[in-house]
Amino acid sequence: MKVGVLALQGAFTRHAAVLTDVGAAPIEVRTPEHLSGVDALVMPGGESTTMSMLLDIADLRQPLVERLAHGLPVFGTCAGMILLASSVTDGRSDQEPLAAIDIGVRRNGYGRQIDSFEADVDVGGEGLPDWDTPFHGVFIRAPVVERVGDGIEVLASVDDSPVLCRQGHVMVASFHPELTDDRRIHELFVEAV
Amino acid sequence: MSDITRSTGTQLVKRGLAEMLKGGVVMDVVDPEQARIAEDAGAVAVMALERVPSDIRRDGGVARMSDPEMIEGIKAAVTIPVMAKARIGHFAEAQILQALGVDYVDESEVLTPADEAHHIDKWAFDVPFVCGATNLGEALRRISEGACLIRSKGEAGTGNIVEAVRHLRSIMGDIGRITKADSAELFDWAKRLQSPLSLVQEIAETGELPVPMFCAGGIATPADASLVMQLGAQSVFVGSGIFKSDDPAPRARAIVEATTNFTDPVILGKVSRGLGAAMPGLEIDTLETRLADRGW
Numbered sequence: 001m002k003v004g005v006l007a008l009q010g011a012f013t014r015h016a017a018v019l020t021d022v023g024a025a026p027i028e029v030r031t032p033e034h035l036s037g038v039d040a041l042v043m044p045g046g047e048s049t050t051m052s053m054l055l056d057i058a059d060l061r062q063p064l065v066e067r068l069a070h071g072l073p074v075f076g077t078c079a080g081m082i083l084l085a086s087s088v089t090d091g092r093s094d095q096e097p098l099a100a101i102d103i104g105v106r107r108n109g110y111g112r113q114i115d116s117f118e119a120d121v122d123v124g125g126e127g128l129p130d131w132d133t134p135f136h137g138v139f140i141r142a143p144v145v146e147r148v149g150d151g152i153e154v155l156a157s158v159d160d161s162p163v164l165c166r167q168g169h170v171m172v173a174s175f176h177p178e179l180t181d182d183r184r185i186h187e188l189f190v191e192a193v
Numbered sequence: 194m195s196d197i198t199r200s201t202g203t204q205l206v207k208r209g210l211a212e213m214l215k216g217g218v219v220m221d222v223v224d225p226e227q228a229r230i231a232e233d234a235g236a237v238a239v240m241a242l243e244r245v246p247s248d249i250r251r252d253g254g255v256a257r258m259s260d261p262e263m264i265e266g267i268k269a270a271v272t273i274p275v276m277a278k279a280r281i282g283h284f285a286e287a288q289i290l291q292a293l294g295v296d297y298v299d300e301s302e303v304l305t306p307a308d309e310a311h312h313i314d315k316w317a318f319d320v321p322f323v324c325g326a327t328n329l330g331e332a333l334r335r336i337s338e339g340a341c342l343i344r345s346k347g348e349a350g351t352g353n354i355v356e357a358v359r360h361l362r363s364i365m366g367d368i369g370r371i372t373k374a375d376s377a378e379l380f381d382w383a384k385r386l387q388s389p390l391s392l393v394q395e396i397a398e399t400g401e402l403p404v405p406m407f408c409a410g411g412i413a414t415p416a417d418a419s420l421v422m423q424l425g426a427q428s429v430f431v432g433s434g435i436f437k438s439d440d441p442a443p444r445a446r447a448i449v450e451a452t453t454n455f456t457d458p459v460i461l462g463k464v465s466r467g468l469g470a471a472m473p474g475l476e477i478d479t480l481e482t483r484l485a486d487r488g489w
Contacts, residue, residue, distance in 0.1 A: 007216070007453075008216070008453050009215070009216040009217045009237060009452075009453060010212075010213055010215060010216060010217075011212045011213055011215060012215075012216070013215070014212060030453065030454065045212075045213045046213050046214075046215070046216070046217070046237070047213070047214070047217065047237040047238070047273055047274075049232060049235070049272060049273060050217055050235045050236070050237050050273075050449070053235045053449075054235065054449070054450070054453055057450060058453075078213070079213070090272065091272065092232070092272060107272060108272065112274075112294050112296055113206075113210055113274060113296035113297065113320065113321065114201070114202070114291065114294055114296075114319055114320055115201060116201065116206040116209070116210065117199035117200055117201045117203075117206060118199070118200045118203055118205055118206060119197050119198060119199045119200070120197070120198070121197070138205050138206060138209055139206075140206055140209045140210050140213060141210065141213075141274065141296070158197050159197055176209060176212075179205060179209050179212065180205075
Protein backbone atom coordinates (compact mmCIF):
# COMPACT_ATOMS: atom_id res chain seq x y z
CA MET A 1 0.00 0.00 0.00
CA LYS A 2 1.31 3.41 -0.98
CA VAL A 3 0.97 6.02 1.74
CA GLY A 4 1.83 9.53 0.61
CA VAL A 5 3.45 12.08 2.89
CA LEU A 6 2.81 15.68 1.94
CA ALA A 7 6.40 16.92 1.52
CA LEU A 8 6.00 20.65 0.95
CA GLN A 9 7.52 21.60 4.32
CA GLY A 10 7.78 20.30 7.88
CA ALA A 11 8.41 16.98 9.59
CA PHE A 12 7.66 14.80 6.58
CA THR A 13 10.84 12.71 6.73
CA ARG A 14 10.04 11.72 10.32
CA HIS A 15 6.56 10.54 9.26
CA ALA A 16 8.03 8.64 6.31
CA ALA A 17 10.45 6.83 8.64
CA VAL A 18 7.62 5.79 10.98
CA LEU A 19 5.45 4.65 8.07
CA THR A 20 8.29 2.46 6.82
CA ASP A 21 8.55 0.99 10.33
CA VAL A 22 4.88 -0.02 10.33
CA GLY A 23 5.11 -1.66 6.92
CA ALA A 24 3.70 1.02 4.62
CA ALA A 25 5.57 2.31 1.58
CA PRO A 26 5.83 6.08 2.03
CA ILE A 27 5.93 8.33 -1.02
CA GLU A 28 6.77 12.03 -0.83
CA VAL A 29 3.96 14.09 -2.37
CA ARG A 30 4.87 17.43 -3.95
CA THR A 31 2.85 17.40 -7.20
CA PRO A 32 -0.66 16.39 -8.38
CA GLU A 33 0.96 13.40 -10.14
CA HIS A 34 2.44 12.19 -6.87
CA LEU A 35 -0.95 12.59 -5.18
CA SER A 36 -2.79 10.57 -7.80
CA GLY A 37 -0.51 7.60 -7.12
CA VAL A 38 -1.17 7.18 -3.39
CA ASP A 39 -3.79 5.19 -1.45
CA ALA A 40 -3.63 7.34 1.68
CA LEU A 41 -1.98 10.58 2.81
CA VAL A 42 -0.21 11.88 5.89
CA MET A 43 -0.13 15.66 6.34
CA PRO A 44 2.75 16.48 8.70
CA GLY A 45 3.43 19.21 11.22
CA GLY A 46 5.20 22.34 10.08
CA GLU A 47 3.96 25.86 9.47
CA SER A 48 0.38 25.77 8.22
CA THR A 49 0.69 29.21 6.56
CA THR A 50 3.67 28.04 4.52
CA MET A 51 2.08 24.72 3.61
CA SER A 52 -1.20 26.35 2.65
CA MET A 53 0.60 28.71 0.27
CA LEU A 54 2.68 25.90 -1.23
CA LEU A 55 -0.48 23.79 -1.76
CA ASP A 56 -1.73 26.56 -4.05
CA ILE A 57 1.58 27.11 -5.83
CA ALA A 58 1.96 23.39 -6.52
CA ASP A 59 -1.62 23.21 -7.88
CA LEU A 60 -2.30 20.57 -5.23
CA ARG A 61 -5.28 22.11 -3.45
CA GLN A 62 -8.01 21.23 -5.93
CA PRO A 63 -6.87 17.63 -6.57
CA LEU A 64 -6.52 17.17 -2.80
CA VAL A 65 -10.04 18.49 -2.14
CA GLU A 66 -11.38 16.08 -4.77
CA ARG A 67 -9.48 13.07 -3.40
CA LEU A 68 -10.67 13.93 0.13
CA ALA A 69 -14.28 14.15 -1.11
CA HIS A 70 -13.88 10.69 -2.61
CA GLY A 71 -12.73 9.21 0.70
CA LEU A 72 -8.93 9.40 0.57
CA PRO A 73 -7.78 8.21 4.02
CA VAL A 74 -5.77 11.02 5.59
CA PHE A 75 -3.93 11.59 8.86
CA GLY A 76 -3.00 15.16 9.80
CA THR A 77 -0.74 16.13 12.70
CA CYS A 78 -0.55 19.68 14.11
CA ALA A 79 -0.31 21.89 10.99
CA GLY A 80 -1.90 19.00 9.08
CA MET A 81 -4.81 19.12 11.54
CA ILE A 82 -5.15 22.87 10.99
CA LEU A 83 -5.26 22.42 7.21
CA LEU A 84 -7.90 19.67 7.44
CA ALA A 85 -10.19 21.45 9.95
CA SER A 86 -13.42 23.14 8.91
CA SER A 87 -12.60 26.42 10.66
CA VAL A 88 -9.44 28.08 11.97
CA THR A 89 -9.15 30.86 14.55
CA ASP A 90 -6.01 33.01 14.88
CA GLY A 91 -4.76 31.93 11.49
CA ARG A 92 -4.15 34.22 8.58
CA SER A 93 -7.27 35.61 6.95
CA ASP A 94 -6.28 34.09 3.59
CA GLN A 95 -5.73 30.65 5.13
CA GLU A 96 -8.43 28.55 3.50
CA PRO A 97 -9.10 25.30 5.40
CA LEU A 98 -9.74 22.07 3.48
CA ALA A 99 -12.77 21.35 5.71
CA ALA A 100 -12.29 17.59 5.59
CA ILE A 101 -13.24 17.12 9.26
CA ASP A 102 -15.87 19.07 11.13
CA ILE A 103 -13.78 20.60 13.91
CA GLY A 104 -12.86 24.19 14.77
CA VAL A 105 -9.27 24.80 15.85
CA ARG A 106 -7.37 27.72 17.34
CA ARG A 107 -3.90 28.03 15.88
CA ASN A 108 -1.10 28.03 18.50
CA GLY A 109 -3.95 27.71 21.01
CA TYR A 110 -1.66 26.25 23.71
CA GLY A 111 0.64 29.29 23.43
CA ARG A 112 4.08 30.03 22.08
CA GLN A 113 7.10 27.70 22.04
CA ILE A 114 7.83 28.35 25.72
CA ASP A 115 4.45 26.69 26.46
CA SER A 116 5.09 23.67 24.22
CA PHE A 117 4.84 20.49 26.32
CA GLU A 118 4.92 16.73 26.62
CA ALA A 119 2.07 14.84 28.28
CA ASP A 120 0.75 11.30 28.55
CA VAL A 121 -2.64 10.98 26.87
CA ASP A 122 -5.10 8.10 27.16
CA VAL A 123 -6.28 6.90 23.78
CA GLY A 124 -9.50 4.97 23.43
CA GLY A 125 -12.69 4.65 21.46
CA GLU A 126 -15.14 2.32 19.83
CA GLY A 127 -13.44 -0.34 17.76
CA LEU A 128 -10.01 0.65 19.05
CA PRO A 129 -7.72 -1.95 20.59
CA ASP A 130 -7.31 -1.67 24.37
CA TRP A 131 -4.08 0.19 25.01
CA ASP A 132 -2.74 -0.63 28.44
CA THR A 133 -0.37 2.35 28.51
CA PRO A 134 -1.03 5.98 27.61
CA PHE A 135 0.49 7.56 24.49
CA HIS A 136 3.24 10.09 25.12
CA GLY A 137 2.16 13.20 23.23
CA VAL A 138 4.55 15.96 22.14
CA PHE A 139 2.71 19.27 21.66
CA ILE A 140 4.62 22.01 19.82
CA ARG A 141 2.91 25.38 19.38
CA ALA A 142 -0.05 23.08 19.02
CA PRO A 143 -3.58 23.95 17.89
CA VAL A 144 -6.46 23.65 20.36
CA VAL A 145 -9.63 21.96 19.18
CA GLU A 146 -12.38 24.30 20.34
CA ARG A 147 -15.38 22.80 18.59
CA VAL A 148 -16.25 19.29 17.43
CA GLY A 149 -19.16 18.66 15.09
CA ASP A 150 -21.65 15.80 15.16
CA GLY A 151 -20.23 12.42 14.34
CA ILE A 152 -16.68 13.22 15.41
CA GLU A 153 -15.00 10.50 17.44
CA VAL A 154 -12.79 12.00 20.14
CA LEU A 155 -10.08 9.39 20.72
CA ALA A 156 -7.97 11.36 23.22
CA SER A 157 -8.16 14.60 25.20
CA VAL A 158 -5.93 16.82 27.30
CA ASP A 159 -7.72 18.79 30.00
CA ASP A 160 -11.07 18.32 28.25
CA SER A 161 -9.78 19.51 24.86
CA PRO A 162 -9.76 16.86 22.15
CA VAL A 163 -6.25 16.10 20.85
CA LEU A 164 -6.96 13.06 18.64
CA CYS A 165 -10.13 12.99 16.53
CA ARG A 166 -11.54 10.89 13.75
CA GLN A 167 -14.39 11.26 11.31
CA GLY A 168 -14.70 8.47 8.78
CA HIS A 169 -11.51 8.38 6.74
CA VAL A 170 -10.01 11.49 8.35
CA MET A 171 -7.89 11.34 11.52
CA VAL A 172 -6.18 14.36 13.09
CA ALA A 173 -3.85 14.85 16.08
CA SER A 174 -2.71 18.09 17.65
CA PHE A 175 0.48 16.35 18.84
CA HIS A 176 3.39 14.66 17.06
CA PRO A 177 3.44 10.84 17.13
CA GLU A 178 6.24 10.96 14.53
CA LEU A 179 8.65 12.42 17.13
CA THR A 180 8.52 9.50 19.58
CA ASP A 181 9.22 5.77 19.25
CA ASP A 182 5.63 4.69 19.91
CA ARG A 183 4.17 3.45 16.62
CA ARG A 184 0.61 2.73 17.78
CA ILE A 185 -1.12 5.76 16.27
CA HIS A 186 0.50 5.31 12.87
CA GLU A 187 -0.43 1.61 13.06
CA LEU A 188 -4.00 2.62 13.80
CA PHE A 189 -4.07 4.79 10.70
CA VAL A 190 -2.37 2.28 8.39
CA GLU A 191 -4.57 -0.60 9.61
CA ALA A 192 -7.72 1.43 8.97
CA VAL A 193 -6.51 1.99 5.39
CA MET B 194 -9.22 15.13 33.17
CA SER B 195 -7.54 18.26 34.55
CA ASP B 196 -4.69 16.40 36.24
CA ILE B 197 -2.55 15.72 33.18
CA THR B 198 1.07 16.54 33.91
CA ARG B 199 2.66 18.79 31.32
CA SER B 200 6.45 18.95 30.96
CA THR B 201 7.72 22.09 29.24
CA GLY B 202 11.18 23.12 28.06
CA THR B 203 12.27 19.53 27.35
CA GLN B 204 14.79 18.55 24.69
CA LEU B 205 11.98 16.85 22.78
CA VAL B 206 9.84 19.98 22.49
CA LYS B 207 12.87 22.19 21.84
CA ARG B 208 14.28 19.99 19.07
CA GLY B 209 10.74 19.28 17.93
CA LEU B 210 10.15 22.88 16.87
CA ALA B 211 13.29 22.68 14.71
CA GLU B 212 11.82 19.51 13.13
CA MET B 213 8.71 21.53 12.22
CA LEU B 214 10.82 24.22 10.53
CA LYS B 215 12.51 21.72 8.19
CA GLY B 216 12.23 22.28 4.47
CA GLY B 217 11.57 25.95 5.09
CA VAL B 218 13.08 29.42 5.01
CA VAL B 219 13.77 31.56 8.10
CA MET B 220 14.01 35.21 7.09
CA ASP B 221 15.80 38.11 8.80
CA VAL B 222 13.46 41.06 9.38
CA VAL B 223 14.03 44.43 11.03
CA ASP B 224 10.44 45.66 11.47
CA PRO B 225 6.80 44.44 11.49
CA GLU B 226 6.34 45.44 7.83
CA GLN B 227 9.20 43.21 6.68
CA ALA B 228 7.90 40.46 8.97
CA ARG B 229 4.53 40.56 7.22
CA ILE B 230 6.21 40.43 3.79
CA ALA B 231 8.20 37.40 4.98
CA GLU B 232 5.10 35.61 6.27
CA ASP B 233 3.18 36.42 3.08
CA ALA B 234 6.04 34.91 1.08
CA GLY B 235 5.83 31.63 3.04
CA ALA B 236 8.61 31.99 5.63
CA VAL B 237 8.42 29.30 8.34
CA ALA B 238 9.81 31.77 10.90
CA VAL B 239 11.31 35.22 11.10
CA MET B 240 14.52 36.34 12.80
CA ALA B 241 13.98 39.72 14.46
CA LEU B 242 17.07 41.90 14.46
CA GLU B 243 17.92 45.57 14.40
CA ARG B 244 20.08 45.56 11.28
CA VAL B 245 20.60 42.83 8.71
CA PRO B 246 24.17 41.46 8.63
CA SER B 247 25.27 43.47 5.58
CA ASP B 248 24.38 46.71 7.40
CA ILE B 249 26.14 45.52 10.57
CA ARG B 250 29.19 44.86 8.42
CA ARG B 251 28.96 48.29 6.78
CA ASP B 252 28.23 50.34 9.90
CA GLY B 253 30.66 48.63 12.25
CA GLY B 254 30.41 49.26 15.98
CA VAL B 255 29.02 46.86 18.58
CA ALA B 256 25.98 44.89 17.44
CA ARG B 257 23.66 43.89 20.28
CA MET B 258 20.31 42.23 21.02
CA SER B 259 17.40 44.12 19.43
CA ASP B 260 15.14 46.54 21.25
CA PRO B 261 12.41 44.49 23.00
CA GLU B 262 9.80 46.93 21.67
CA MET B 263 10.81 46.05 18.11
CA ILE B 264 10.65 42.33 18.92
CA GLU B 265 7.20 42.74 20.48
CA GLY B 266 6.04 44.57 17.35
CA ILE B 267 7.22 41.75 15.13
CA LYS B 268 5.63 39.12 17.41
CA ALA B 269 2.33 40.96 17.12
CA ALA B 270 2.59 41.26 13.33
CA VAL B 271 2.92 37.57 12.40
CA THR B 272 1.53 34.15 13.36
CA ILE B 273 4.71 32.20 12.56
CA PRO B 274 7.52 31.60 15.10
CA VAL B 275 9.74 34.58 15.95
CA MET B 276 13.44 34.10 16.63
CA ALA B 277 15.84 36.72 17.97
CA LYS B 278 19.59 37.00 18.39
CA ALA B 279 21.66 37.25 21.55
CA ARG B 280 25.40 37.92 21.63
CA ILE B 281 27.68 34.91 22.12
CA GLY B 282 27.99 34.35 25.87
CA HIS B 283 25.48 37.08 26.75
CA PHE B 284 23.14 35.01 28.89
CA ALA B 285 21.41 38.13 30.25
CA GLU B 286 20.25 39.04 26.73
CA ALA B 287 19.05 35.46 26.32
CA GLN B 288 17.15 35.65 29.61
CA ILE B 289 15.40 38.79 28.36
CA LEU B 290 14.53 37.16 25.03
CA GLN B 291 13.09 34.16 26.88
CA ALA B 292 11.00 36.47 29.06
CA LEU B 293 9.76 38.23 25.92
CA GLY B 294 8.43 34.88 24.70
CA VAL B 295 10.50 34.54 21.53
CA ASP B 296 10.28 31.03 20.08
CA TYR B 297 14.01 30.47 19.41
CA VAL B 298 17.14 32.30 20.53
CA ASP B 299 20.04 32.52 18.08
CA GLU B 300 23.33 32.80 19.96
CA SER B 301 24.87 34.51 17.00
CA GLU B 302 28.31 35.46 15.72
CA VAL B 303 26.60 38.17 13.65
CA LEU B 304 26.38 40.19 16.88
CA THR B 305 29.54 41.27 18.71
CA PRO B 306 30.56 38.52 21.17
CA ALA B 307 30.12 39.32 24.86
CA ASP B 308 32.41 36.58 26.17
CA GLU B 309 35.70 35.50 24.62
CA ALA B 310 35.77 32.06 26.19
CA HIS B 311 32.27 30.88 27.07
CA HIS B 312 29.10 30.33 25.14
CA ILE B 313 25.78 30.45 26.99
CA ASP B 314 24.82 27.41 29.10
CA LYS B 315 21.73 26.69 27.06
CA TRP B 316 20.54 23.86 29.30
CA ALA B 317 19.55 26.53 31.82
CA PHE B 318 16.77 27.80 29.52
CA ASP B 319 13.29 26.63 28.53
CA VAL B 320 13.48 28.51 25.23
CA PRO B 321 15.41 26.55 22.57
CA PHE B 322 18.67 27.84 21.06
CA VAL B 323 20.15 27.73 17.59
CA CYS B 324 23.91 28.19 17.21
CA GLY B 325 26.25 28.53 14.25
CA ALA B 326 29.11 26.18 13.41
CA THR B 327 31.88 26.11 10.82
CA ASN B 328 32.82 22.48 11.43
CA LEU B 329 31.57 19.36 13.19
CA GLY B 330 33.56 19.91 16.38
CA GLU B 331 32.06 23.35 16.85
CA ALA B 332 28.56 21.95 16.18
CA LEU B 333 29.01 19.21 18.79
CA ARG B 334 30.36 21.63 21.39
CA ARG B 335 27.28 23.79 20.89
CA ILE B 336 25.01 20.73 21.18
CA SER B 337 26.82 19.70 24.36
CA GLU B 338 26.01 23.18 25.71
CA GLY B 339 22.33 22.57 24.94
CA ALA B 340 21.78 23.93 21.41
CA CYS B 341 18.77 22.25 19.78
CA LEU B 342 19.44 23.39 16.23
CA ILE B 343 22.70 23.98 14.37
CA ARG B 344 23.16 26.24 11.40
CA SER B 345 26.29 26.22 9.33
CA LYS B 346 27.65 29.76 9.64
CA GLY B 347 28.71 30.74 6.18
CA GLU B 348 29.77 34.39 6.05
CA ALA B 349 26.76 36.55 6.88
CA GLY B 350 26.08 39.76 4.99
CA THR B 351 28.21 38.92 1.96
CA GLY B 352 25.70 37.37 -0.45
CA ASN B 353 28.57 34.97 -1.17
CA ILE B 354 27.71 31.29 -0.75
CA VAL B 355 31.29 29.98 -0.78
CA GLU B 356 31.79 29.92 2.99
CA ALA B 357 28.43 28.22 3.62
CA VAL B 358 29.42 25.53 1.16
CA ARG B 359 32.81 25.08 2.83
CA HIS B 360 31.23 24.73 6.28
CA LEU B 361 28.50 22.37 5.10
CA ARG B 362 30.97 20.16 3.24
CA SER B 363 33.21 20.05 6.28
CA ILE B 364 30.37 19.06 8.63
CA MET B 365 28.72 16.56 6.28
CA GLY B 366 32.09 15.12 5.25
CA ASP B 367 33.15 14.43 8.81
CA ILE B 368 29.75 12.90 9.62
CA GLY B 369 30.21 10.55 6.67
CA ARG B 370 33.74 9.62 7.78
CA ILE B 371 32.61 8.97 11.37
CA THR B 372 29.93 6.55 10.18
CA LYS B 373 32.70 4.51 8.52
CA ALA B 374 35.05 4.63 11.51
CA ASP B 375 35.39 1.60 13.80
CA SER B 376 34.65 1.89 17.51
CA ALA B 377 38.31 2.43 18.49
CA GLU B 378 38.67 5.30 16.04
CA LEU B 379 35.74 7.17 17.60
CA PHE B 380 37.88 8.04 20.65
CA ASP B 381 40.36 9.74 18.34
CA TRP B 382 37.54 11.54 16.53
CA ALA B 383 36.27 12.88 19.85
CA LYS B 384 39.77 14.09 20.71
CA ARG B 385 40.35 15.72 17.32
CA LEU B 386 36.93 17.37 17.28
CA GLN B 387 37.30 18.42 20.93
CA SER B 388 33.79 17.10 21.44
CA PRO B 389 32.05 14.71 23.81
CA LEU B 390 32.62 11.05 22.92
CA SER B 391 28.94 10.24 23.47
CA LEU B 392 27.90 12.62 20.68
CA VAL B 393 30.53 11.19 18.31
CA GLN B 394 29.25 7.69 19.07
CA GLU B 395 25.69 8.84 18.45
CA ILE B 396 26.67 10.13 15.00
CA ALA B 397 28.45 6.86 14.22
CA GLU B 398 25.21 5.04 14.99
CA THR B 399 22.65 7.33 13.33
CA GLY B 400 24.70 8.91 10.53
CA GLU B 401 23.42 12.39 11.33
CA LEU B 402 23.72 15.20 13.83
CA PRO B 403 21.66 14.67 17.01
CA VAL B 404 19.73 17.87 16.16
CA PRO B 405 18.51 19.34 12.85
CA MET B 406 21.04 21.27 10.77
CA PHE B 407 20.12 24.32 8.71
CA CYS B 408 22.31 26.60 6.63
CA ALA B 409 22.95 30.34 6.96
CA GLY B 410 25.30 32.99 5.68
CA GLY B 411 25.46 34.11 2.05
CA ILE B 412 22.23 32.75 0.54
CA ALA B 413 21.01 35.27 -2.06
CA THR B 414 19.23 33.29 -4.80
CA PRO B 415 16.86 30.31 -5.22
CA ALA B 416 19.80 28.39 -6.70
CA ASP B 417 21.85 29.08 -3.55
CA ALA B 418 19.04 27.58 -1.47
CA SER B 419 18.93 24.51 -3.70
CA LEU B 420 22.72 24.11 -3.54
CA VAL B 421 22.92 24.06 0.25
CA MET B 422 19.83 21.83 0.58
CA GLN B 423 21.43 19.34 -1.83
CA LEU B 424 24.61 19.47 0.27
CA GLY B 425 22.61 18.34 3.31
CA ALA B 426 21.08 21.42 4.93
CA GLN B 427 17.52 20.80 6.12
CA SER B 428 16.32 24.44 5.91
CA VAL B 429 17.84 27.81 5.13
CA PHE B 430 18.25 31.11 6.94
CA VAL B 431 18.26 34.10 4.62
CA GLY B 432 19.49 37.38 6.08
CA SER B 433 20.46 40.27 3.89
CA GLY B 434 19.69 38.22 0.77
CA ILE B 435 16.01 39.17 0.72
CA PHE B 436 15.60 42.70 1.99
CA LYS B 437 18.84 43.93 0.37
CA SER B 438 17.71 42.73 -3.06
CA ASP B 439 15.85 44.88 -5.61
CA ASP B 440 12.44 43.34 -5.08
CA PRO B 441 12.19 41.47 -1.76
CA ALA B 442 8.70 39.89 -1.89
CA PRO B 443 9.04 37.88 -5.13
CA ARG B 444 12.60 36.87 -4.25
CA ALA B 445 11.47 35.68 -0.81
CA ARG B 446 8.72 33.58 -2.33
CA ALA B 447 11.06 32.18 -4.98
CA ILE B 448 13.54 31.08 -2.30
CA VAL B 449 10.68 29.38 -0.40
CA GLU B 450 9.63 27.49 -3.54
CA ALA B 451 13.24 26.60 -4.28
CA THR B 452 13.70 25.18 -0.79
CA THR B 453 10.66 22.89 -1.20
CA ASN B 454 11.61 21.83 -4.73
CA PHE B 455 15.39 21.88 -4.28
CA THR B 456 15.95 18.76 -6.37
CA ASP B 457 13.83 19.89 -9.34
CA PRO B 458 15.87 22.07 -11.76
CA VAL B 459 12.83 22.76 -13.94
CA ILE B 460 10.92 24.37 -11.07
CA LEU B 461 14.13 26.11 -9.92
CA GLY B 462 14.54 27.60 -13.38
CA LYS B 463 10.95 28.78 -13.36
CA VAL B 464 11.10 30.47 -9.96
CA SER B 465 14.49 32.10 -10.67
CA ARG B 466 13.19 34.16 -13.58
CA GLY B 467 12.73 37.92 -13.49
CA LEU B 468 13.58 38.49 -9.84
CA GLY B 469 15.61 41.65 -10.45
CA ALA B 470 19.06 42.15 -9.00
CA ALA B 471 20.20 40.05 -6.06
CA MET B 472 21.95 41.78 -3.17
CA PRO B 473 25.40 43.12 -4.05
CA GLY B 474 27.94 40.48 -3.11
CA LEU B 475 31.33 40.68 -1.41
CA GLU B 476 34.53 38.74 -2.04
CA ILE B 477 35.57 36.94 1.14
CA ASP B 478 39.23 38.02 0.77
CA THR B 479 38.26 41.70 0.96
CA LEU B 480 36.45 41.44 4.31
CA GLU B 481 37.78 43.32 7.31
CA THR B 482 35.85 41.15 9.75
CA ARG B 483 35.20 37.44 9.35
CA LEU B 484 32.05 36.89 11.41
CA ALA B 485 32.40 33.10 11.15
CA ASP B 486 35.62 33.25 13.17
CA ARG B 487 33.64 34.38 16.21
CA GLY B 488 32.72 31.54 18.56
CA TRP B 489 34.71 28.55 19.69
